Structures are given as C-alpha cells and as structure tokens.
Amino acid sequence: MEEQQLYTTREIRSMSKDCKFKLLAVVMKSSVKKDKNGRNYWDLGVMDSEGTIEGKAWSNAQWWDRRDEPLQVKEPSEHDELKDLVGKTVGLVGQVAEFKGQQQYNFNAVSLMNQASYPPHRYVQRSPVPEETLEREFLDLLGLCPEHLRGFLDFVFFRKNLWESFKDCPAAVSHHHAYVGGLLEHTVAVARMARSIVEAGAAAGYEADVSVTVAGALLHDLGKLEAYRLTPVPVMTVAGTFHDHIAIGYGKFESMAREYGLDERLFLALGHIIISHHGCREYGSPVLPATPEAMAVSAADEMDFRLFCWKNSVEQMEEGREISDFNHSAQRRFWRQESANGV
Ligand SMILES: [Fe+2]
Ligand SMILES: [Fe+2]
Incomplete structure (x- = not known):
C-alpha cells in the first residue's frame, strides 16, 4: 500500500457516508457470493486492535499480492495465497456507503501483505482491560x-x-x-x-x-x-x-x-x-x-x-446521534441518552 494515512476500524466506524479510508487488519471471515448480475463479490469481516468491520469487495475491486513485488490478481480464487485469507493481515482501501439507512463499507482494493512484516497477532483485538x-x-x-x-x-x-x-x-x-x-x-x-x-x-x-x-x-x-x-x-x-x-x-x-x-x-x-x-x-x-x-x-x-x-453500539455512533444502528446480536437499537437527570 502507498504511504498514506491509515485509519483504525474505530475511526472508520464513526466516518460518514462517502468518506474514504485505508486500513491494515486481519481477516476474520471471507465468503464469496454472487451479485444480481451473477458476478462474484466477497463478504469480508476484518479485525484490528480497535474492533471489527464488515464490508464487501464487489466484482470490480482490485486484488493485490503484496508479499514481495506488488502483483495484481484478477480473481482471488485463481491465486492460491488469496483463496483463503482468514487469519492473514490485509491492506484495504475503501469507502463508506449507505444501504437501507445502515452504514456499509465497500473495499475497493484488497492487498495480501507480507505476513512477516505485518504479523497478524499485532493487529488483532485484545481485551481493553490489562x-x-x-x-x-x-x-x-x-x-x-x-x-x-x-x-x-x-x-x-x-x-x-x-x-x-x-x-x-x-x-x-x-x-x-x-x-x-x-x-x-x-x-x-x-x-x-x-x-x-x-x-x-x-x-x-x-x-x-x-x-x-x-x-x-x-x-x-x-x-x-x-x-x-x-x-x-x-x-x-x-x-x-x-x-x-x-x-x-x-x-x-x-x-x-x-x-x-x-x-x-x-x-x-x-x-x-x-x-x-x-x-x-x-x-x-x-x-x-x-x-x-x-x-x-x-x-x-x-x-x-x-x-x-x-457499549459497543453507542461507542460507534457519530457525534449528535441518539439512536444506534440495529444491533443484531442484542436484537435492538440502543439509545445514547442525554443525561436523564440533567447532571
Ligand atoms: Fe457467559
Ligand atoms: Fe455461555
């Protein structure tokens, strides 16, 4: 990845629509699906030391193997090292989008990094309590x-x-x-x-x-x-x-x-x-x-x-918002309430 400011997942989660970002993170899950035109796209879940985000690499996304000399790959499924990215550090270039009122992340370029220079254990999230x-x-x-x-x-x-x-x-x-x-x-x-x-x-x-x-x-x-x-x-x-x-x-x-x-x-x-x-x-x-x-x-x-x-939901909310995105784990939206007793 070119030298440019990197963001963390926490920073990206509080970005508004259309903002662009670069991120180094470890892939938690990756699955290939078909879009409505029958083209492959990838659902990726990634983690860094500050949290996780999930996003999509559409069929026009660029895929790179950057372990040595940068090499552009047409389809990840045709390149052994990109086939299974779970547990590996990747560089992502993306943009915040919106779908049905919820934030969505598009990954426009996905790069497999050199795992010795970017060891996955350095990018995974740990408990915030020592x-x-x-x-x-x-x-x-x-x-x-x-x-x-x-x-x-x-x-x-x-x-x-x-x-x-x-x-x-x-x-x-x-x-x-x-x-x-x-x-x-x-x-x-x-x-x-x-x-x-x-x-x-x-x-x-x-x-x-x-x-x-x-x-x-x-x-x-x-x-x-x-x-x-x-x-x-x-x-x-x-x-x-x-x-x-x-x-x-x-x-x-x-x-x-x-x-x-x-x-x-x-x-x-x-x-x-x-x-x-x-x-x-x-x-x-x-x-x-x-x-x-x-x-x-x-x-x-x-x-x-x-x-x-x-806590996880309200921490991800932009300034000024009171109602969180729908939290699927807890099956509800959460309320970031102004202090109810005026203190
Ligand atoms: Fe438990
Ligand atoms: Fe349990």
Whole structure:
C-alpha cells in the first residue's frame, strides 16, 4: 500500500457516508457470493486492535499480492495465497456507503501483505482491560471461596494447566468479547455481577450461597476453551459448532469433578449452574435455572452480554446521534441518552 494515512476500524466506524479510508487488519471471515448480475463479490469481516468491520469487495475491486513485488490478481480464487485469507493481515482501501439507512463499507482494493512484516497477532483485538488486572480480579474472586471450593477451582484452572489458554480465549466469535482475553474479562464481570445479585437478594430475604454462585460463575463458560480457537482471530471449532460450549463445558466439568473427587452436592449445584446459564431452552440450556445461585449467574451472564452490546453500539455512533444502528446480536437499537437527570 502507498504511504498514506491509515485509519483504525474505530475511526472508520464513526466516518460518514462517502468518506474514504485505508486500513491494515486481519481477516476474520471471507465468503464469496454472487451479485444480481451473477458476478462474484466477497463478504469480508476484518479485525484490528480497535474492533471489527464488515464490508464487501464487489466484482470490480482490485486484488493485490503484496508479499514481495506488488502483483495484481484478477480473481482471488485463481491465486492460491488469496483463496483463503482468514487469519492473514490485509491492506484495504475503501469507502463508506449507505444501504437501507445502515452504514456499509465497500473495499475497493484488497492487498495480501507480507505476513512477516505485518504479523497478524499485532493487529488483532485484545481485551481493553490489562491482563494483569483481570488475572488479579479473577484470583480475588477465587479467594472469596472457602477451602473446599477453592481447592477445586485451583485444580481446574491451574493444576490442569488450563490457565494459559483460559486467559487468551475469546468469549465469542462475533457477538460479545470476541477478542483475545474476552473470556476472562466476561467471566470476571459475570462473577462480580452474580455476587452482587445474591448479596442484594440476601438483604431482601432471599438466602443464597455466595461462594457457590461465584464458583459457578467462574466455571460457567469453561466449554469455550474448546469451542473457539484463535487463528489469531477467533474462529469456531467443529466441537463448538456441533456440541456447543454448554455441553462441552459440562463434560469437562464432570470429568474434572470426578477426578478431583468433588463433593456430590457441590457437583450437582455447580453442574446445574453451568448447564442452565443461558436461561432458556431456545438459547441452548436444556434446563432452566432452578436455584438462586443459578438464576443469579444466568441473569449476570445476560446482563454482561447486553451491556457489552450497548457499549459497543453507542461507542460507534457519530457525534449528535441518539439512536444506534440495529444491533443484531442484542436484537435492538440502543439509545445514547442525554443525561436523564440533567447532571
Ligand atoms: Fe455461555
Ligand atoms: Fe457467559
């Protein structure tokens, strides 16, 4: 790419119609489709350290292999290296367009970059919270649990050597916390919110076990370790697609609980939290939360997901806008409200 100002995905998302941009990013997904004239076009999803955008490279887009001397390629499907761009760093030249009132991005030129000079891991998004902060918060939460529970959590996360992959794992491929460290960030948030819910519930006369709630929250998405893989962008594995993280997580939990010799009542209580945490059958939980602890974890999980979608949507809005684009993950538009109490 010629030397010219590069933008980030965050800057591009707040650009208005017709603005032009250049971007270096890693391809998350790429699929070839047919336009209404039967010509090939590409749906591309790309990620940089500040977020993601999705756009289209129409049939008249230019494709370049810039790993050495720039070489223009007619059709990506005719060039081995451009056939599968997922996980590779690309340079994009594009323009903001509008379709049915929603912003759309057209990629007019796509360049495969030299991967040694532009290593993909440098361009992928990470949790905005520093890893050391999240690790300390996770350990603080673990420390709230009494010895018998703490011993089991320590066994799962540290003695079974899951910690290294747990702290890098994304929480999703696209809906929420879909970046390196996303699972740890989400898990800490869910455990904190679930703890607050049961503490507030206890003050209102609803007795619940805080440490079982916190332990269940720390374990609730354990299955994501095998449901997602970093390439370095998050992708869904075969097991994640066809077994789903709830079934995978329950299986992992059950085998580790048996190996550890976890007390049967705790096994049942924690297993119930893991398996019911999506809150309803349509969202993949075979049973509904039936204890205050499971209800708290499920509510906290939903709350963290919705708040993430809200924050992500309003941060992308241009100055002066109050209503966000439609958020497909949360199935709603969000409202960036002026301070309601005038402060
Ligand atoms: Fe989940
Ligand atoms: Fe979750």
